[in-house]
Amino acid sequence: MDLSSFLDLIDSTIRLSTPLLFAALAGLYSERSGIFDISLEGKMLIAAFASASAAAVWGSVVLGLCVGILASIAFSLVHGVASITYRGNQIVSGVAINFIAAGLTIILGQSWFGQGGRTPSLFGGGRFTAVNLPGAEAIRDVPVIGPIYSGVLSGQTPLVYVAFLMVPLTWWVLFRTRFGLRLRAVGENPAAVDTAGISVTWLRYRAVIICGVLCGFAGAYLSTGQAAGFTRDMTAGKGYIALAALIFANWKPVPVMFACLLFGFLDAVSIRVQGVDLPLVGQVSVQFVQALPYILTVVLLAGFVGKATPPRAGGVPYVKER
Amino acid sequence: MSRPYAKLPRWIDYGLIPLVNLVVAFLVAGLVVLLVGESPLQAAVLMLRGAFGYAEGFGFTLYYATNFIFTGLAVAVAFHGGLFNIGGEGQAYVGGLGVAVVALGLGAILPWWLNLPLAIALSFAFGALWAFIPAYLQARRGSHIVITTIMFNFIAAAFMVYLLVGVLKPAGSMAPETRTFDAGGQLPKLKGLFDLFGFNLGGAPLNVSIFVALLAAFLVWLLIWRTKLGYEIRTLGFSPRAARYAGMSETRLIVVTMMISGGLAGMMALNAIMGDQYRLAIDFPQGAGFVGIAVALMGRGHPAGIVPAAVLFGMLYQGGAELAFDMPAISRDMIVIIQGLVILFAGALENMFRPGIGAAYQRVRFRTEEPAGESVGEAR
Numbered sequence: 001m002d003l004s005s006f007l008d009l010i011d012s013t014i015r016l017s018t019p020l021l022f023a024a025l026a027g028l029y030s031e032r033s034g035i036f037d038i039s040l041e042g043k044m045l046i047a048a049f050a051s052a053s054a055a056a057v058w059g060s061v062v063l064g065l066c067v068g069i070l071a072s073i074a075f076s077l078v079h080g081v082a083s084i085t086y087r088g089n090q091i092v093s094g095v096a097i098n099f100i101a102a103g104l105t106i107i108l109g110q111s112w113f114g115q116g117g118r119t120p121s122l123f124g125g126g127r128f129t130a131v132n133l134p135g136a137e138a139i140r141d142v143p144v145i146g147p148i149y150s151g152v153l154s155g156q157t158p159l160v161y162v163a164f165l166m167v168p169l170t171w172w173v174l175f176r177t178r179f180g181l182r183l184r185a186v187g188e189n190p191a192a193v194d195t196a197g198i199s200v201t202w203l204r205y206r207a208v209i210i211c212g213v214l215c216g217f218a219g220a221y222l223s224t225g226q227a228a229g230f231t232r233d234m235t236a237g238k239g240y241i242a243l244a245a246l247i248f249a250n251w252k253p254v255p256v257m258f259a260c261l262l263f264g265f266l267d268a269v270s271i272r273v274q275g276v277d278l279p280l281v282g283q284v285s286v287q288f289v290q291a292l293p294y295i296l297t298v299v300l301l302a303g304f305v306g307k308a309t310p311p312r313a314g315g316v317p318y319v320k321e322r
Numbered sequence: 323m324s325r326p327y328a329k330l331p332r333w334i335d336y337g338l339i340p341l342v343n344l345v346v347a348f349l350v351a352g353l354v355v356l357l358v359g360e361s362p363l364q365a366a367v368l369m370l371r372g373a374f375g376y377a378e379g380f381g382f383t384l385y386y387a388t389n390f391i392f393t394g395l396a397v398a399v400a401f402h403g404g405l406f407n408i409g410g411e412g413q414a415y416v417g418g419l420g421v422a423v424v425a426l427g428l429g430a431i432l433p434w435w436l437n438l439p440l441a442i443a444l445s446f447a448f449g450a451l452w453a454f455i456p457a458y459l460q461a462r463r464g465s466h467i468v469i470t471t472i473m474f475n476f477i478a479a480a481f482m483v484y485l486l487v488g489v490l491k492p493a494g495s496m497a498p499e500t501r502t503f504d505a506g507g508q509l510p511k512l513k514g515l516f517d518l519f520g521f522n523l524g525g526a527p528l529n530v531s532i533f534v535a536l537l538a539a540f541l542v543w544l545l546i547w548r549t550k551l552g553y554e555i556r557t558l559g560f561s562p563r564a565a566r567y568a569g570m571s572e573t574r575l576i577v578v579t580m581m582i583s584g585g586l587a588g589m590m591a592l593n594a595i596m597g598d599q600y601r602l603a604i605d606f607p608q609g610a611g612f613v614g615i616a617v618a619l620m621g622r623g624h625p626a627g628i629v630p631a632a633v634l635f636g637m638l639y640q641g642g643a644e645l646a647f648d649m650p651a652i653s654r655d656m657i658v659i660i661q662g663l664v665i666l667f668a669g670a671l672e673n674m675f676r677p678g679i680g681a682a683y684q685r686v687r688f689r690t691e692e693p694a695g696e697s698v699g700e701a702r
Contacts, residue, residue, distance in 0.1 A: 038468065038469075038472070078666070081671075082666065082670040082671050083670065086670075086671055086673045086674050087673060088669070088670035088671055088672065088673060089406075089669060089670055090670075091406055091408075091468050092406075092615075092619070092665060092666075092669035092670045093666065093669070093670030093671075095408065095612075095615060095662075095665055095669075096662045096663070096665035096666035096669065096670055097662070097666070098662070099612070099658050099659070099661050099662030099665065100658075100659055100662035100663060100666065101662075102655075102658050102662075103655045103656060103657070103658030103659030103660075103661075103662060104354065104659055106653065106655040106658075107354065107358060107651075107652065107653065107655055107656055107659065108357070108358065110358075110651060110653060111357075111358035111359065111651045117655075237476060240472055240473075240476070243469065244469070244473065247469065285484055285488075287480040287481070287483050287484040287487075288480070288484070290480050291476060291477045291480035291481065294473040294474075294476040294477050294480075295473075295477060297469070297473050298455075298456075298459070298465070298470055298473050298474070298477075301459065301463070301465030301466065301469060301470055301473075302459045302463045302465050303463045303464070303465065310466075
């Protein structure tokens with residue numbers, strides 16, 4: 001494998017892990033506050049649809065992003081109402097949201113645009129375009145550094161940079177601010193937070209809303225950054241892979257980034273490995289590589305590669321003592 | 323599951339509240355229909371006519387209902403043990419392999435009535451096997467069953483595509499599916515039976531596996547409420563600690579419960595593969611495993627509730643397909659929304675109307691301080 005195809009692989013790894021990163025960080029906020037969220041998938045999907053629709057109608061990708069985030073927040077609030085206010089089963093609520101999003105995007109898409117659930121193709125201002133970092137052209141011909149800087153680091157869509165900047169930001173919010181401390185506390189021991197006079201409900205609602213915002217970014221990236229428009233069921237399980245990355249990373253921001261890069265890398269490899277003879281193993285079937293993230297997650301969950309410890313109060317509705 | 327609200331009479335708990343939840347779910351679905359510019363009332367009429375208005379449509383409704391009885395029972399059995407099996411889709415998919423092994427191997431040798439019990443056993447075994455690993459990991463390694471069963475859905479999909487594209491595809495064929503089963507691998511349709519009563523089922527794929535489904539429903543009732551194992555499963559569901567103190571083996575119970583659940587999901591393949599398609603094809607469960615969640619929640623985990631809930635969803639599937647002809651804006655994906663709404667209102671938001679209904683009931687009871695009202699309260 002020469003340098004340029006290797007860099008190509010790294011480049012697509014970054015692009016494929018960006019939506020996972022947004023979604024996994026979204027899940028991080030929610031689950032750290034004690035609200036399990038398997039509806040990342042559904043929220044990404046509805047956001048992808050909403051932002052592509054808005055961008056197609058108004059021709060503005062920024063407007064699209066905003067609409068996508070709003071749609072995702074709306075679904076987050078449904079999850080919040082069900083699991084915080086009405087103390088319902090969080091898993092059941094998440095499953096419901098995934099179905100509603102899957103059906104709604106197709107029905108509305110068909111009724112609005114009449115293209116079998118697709119939105120019209122986006123062009124011009126309707127898409128996120130590549131950002132060229134300063135000096136990318138100038139050092140393109142410098143060996144090694146040149147191609148890395150101008151081929152991989154530069155020339156990504158803005159949302160890619162946002163996603164990777166979200167990682168230190170999330171770390172700072174969670175571990176260096178009062179809000180973050182309380183957020184983590186409410187996921188471990190809500191009764192203690194309540195005793196300290198802080199509203200468990202409001203804290204968890206804020207976490208769920210942040211989750212919605214980040215899922216909105218993830219969806220908008222899929223339909224207006226990576227692709228040029230929405231296609232039916234375009235998340236294709238990415239929400240679950242993000243969830244897997246979150247568990248894999250033990251609910252910590254920086255490991256989440258590496259887990260997402262790993263799963264993005266597997267995705268990038270699975271496209272390239274088809275029909276290629278590898279040393280030792282021979283031809284690896286595409287299906288195996290595609291299933292690898294899921295298999296890895298199961299192996300990890302089984303505790304064979306380190307132990308996953310979820311937030312202690314996760315999934316348990318908080319009942320204030322009367 | 324803890325229930326922080328006051329107890330109510332059974333008819334409210336098992337009758338009124340589920341009904342209210344269902345009605346609200348359909349009202350919201352009606353809003354979606356309005357949003358795409360169609361009349362919800364007209365859509366409902368068309369759907370009912372498509373599902374029950376003529377014999378063939380009714381046959382399709384019951385065919386779909388058969389799938390959902392199996393998957394609904396699967397989810398319900400796991401629920402009783404406090405486990406949430408989202409893996410019905412994958413278990414049904416792998417269960418199809420069990421059916422295919424029998425039908426491909428013995429289809430030309432044995433008649434269908436000998437192959438049926440074999441196919442039941444093997445589809446159950448394959449489905450159970452697919453549920454075994456998540457169950458074992460939950461019981462012994464503490465990994466969350468919801469996540470592992472979701473992962474196993476994806477793994478099942480990849481695994482089955484691998485088999486269908488490679489091993490099972492007949493030579494020279496491009497389509498990723500097995501060859502068509504021989505006569506012994508095909509379950510008889512119920513057309514002849516219905517002809518006796520003057521109903522023409524037409525091309526409806528309703529077949530004998532509906533009887534297997536009803537038998538399974540009865541056996542699940544027997545298992546959960548009339549056997550020692552069922553008692554243990556319910557104890558585990560109510561309180562794992564109580565089960566432990568009573569000397570029940572948690573590991574064994576989790577694994578057995580999940581394997582029964584997975585086996586029931588696997589049996590769904592009988593209906594779809596041996597009863598209708600006569601070949602194993604890619605993604606044949608078509609979401610039936612997920613519909614099972616809605617069916618089980620709506621039926622409150624009891625076979626007597628699951629069977630009607632399955633028929634309701636069968637109606638939605640069949641009626642939805644018919645509806646798409648008259649209202650092109652509403653495709654079958656509408657069902658996915660309704661399914662989600664039912665899961666939301668009957669499952670996650672089941673507590674939403676409970677305090678209101680409870681308060682209203684108490685008020686009515688206090689106002690009519692009569693023996694009749696009293697006896698209802700005392701009855702439970």
